[in-house]
Structures are given as C-alpha cells and as structure tokens.
Amino acid sequence: MNHLPKGVQLMSLTSPNQTYTISIYRTPKRGNAAGFSIRGELTTASSGERRNIYWGDKADHPKVEWKDENHVSINDKVLDVRSDTYDWRRE
Template identity: 35%
Template sequence: MGGVRMKNKLITVSIMFIALMGIAGYGIYWAFFDVQRINGQDILTELASPNNTYTVTAYLNNGGATTDYAVLCTVTNNQTSKSKNIYWNSPCQTAAVAWVDDVTVMINEVELDVRHDVFDYRRQ
C-alpha cells in the first residue's frame, strides 16, 4: 500500500513540476521574445497596398537611455481591421516601405508576405 501511495505522489509531483516549467517557459517567451506584444510609439510612415487590402504603419520606438532606437511595422487588414506586428529592427531609425504586390511588402530591404512572415532582429 505504501508503495502505491508513493508512486502516485511521485507522479503527481512530476506532473505539477512539468506544468510549472511549461508555464514559466511560456512566460519567458511572452516577456522577452513575442514581437506581437510590442506597441508602436511615433509614426514614421503609413502606406496602403496597391489594392488597398492592407496598410503598413511604421513606428519609431525610443529604447531609452540604454537602448538605441528601433523600428516597428504593423500591418492592418483593411477589411477586418485586424492588426499584427510584422517587422521589428534595432538599431534602426528609418523605415523605407514599398509594396511589391498586394500581399508582399519590402521594409528596409526585407521582403515580407504580410499574411504570415515576421521579421524580428533578435532572431536573425
């Protein structure tokens, strides 16, 4: 009987430990690596796609005293009004934005399909 209780307790503790590590791992990812949680500060430029399906907005973000400026670009689907971050680069103070076609945009010589691509300088 004691062996079964000990085994059940070990399984319970193991499951709790794994769950806690998973939650901690997600929290670290969210806090330090998720580009979607970054908000824009000062608008640099805004440009609609050729068919006006999407709009890219570029922001200049001040990193404060210890970090250089960074550029954040968001894309907004003009039909659904849903927005997401697609470009995050530092150190950078300018945003050269040009549409290649209705779903492909060139931002500072980085070509992105706005439907699924994301550029994050921290992952390069």
C-alpha cells in the same frame, strides 16, 4: 511581437489594391542603448485586424515599399504579409 512598444508613427502605406495598410512606428531603445527601433504594424482593411509583422533594430529612418499586393519591403526585408514576420532578435 505582441508586446512591442507603440512608438511614434512615421508613415502609413496602403497596398496597391488597398487590402492592407502597413504603419511604421519609431520607438526609442530602453536603458543605455542609443538609437531607435522600427515597428511595422499591418492592418487588414476587410476585418480591421492589426498585427506586428516587423521589428527592426538600429533603424530610425525606414525604407518601405510595397512590391505587390502581398509583399512589402521594409529596410530590405521582403515579407509576405499573409504569413511572414521579421524580428531582429530572432536572427
């Protein structure tokens, strides 16, 4: 998850208490594969720390919603931003 392609930013959403921001990027697939992948990068406001928490396959129009201060839903995958990650390659 640390070496994912940057991509083009599609959106950025701040958590209800403004503790976190999730930025969503779209990256084209490499090689003969058609389509896009989606990368979700979490930023913690207090420290500025950034880390990838979401890497989704076959998605070029993400659906993103904060459920509460610590949980975000990205394409129907609900993640606790304090500890969870999602990587389609691990399914």
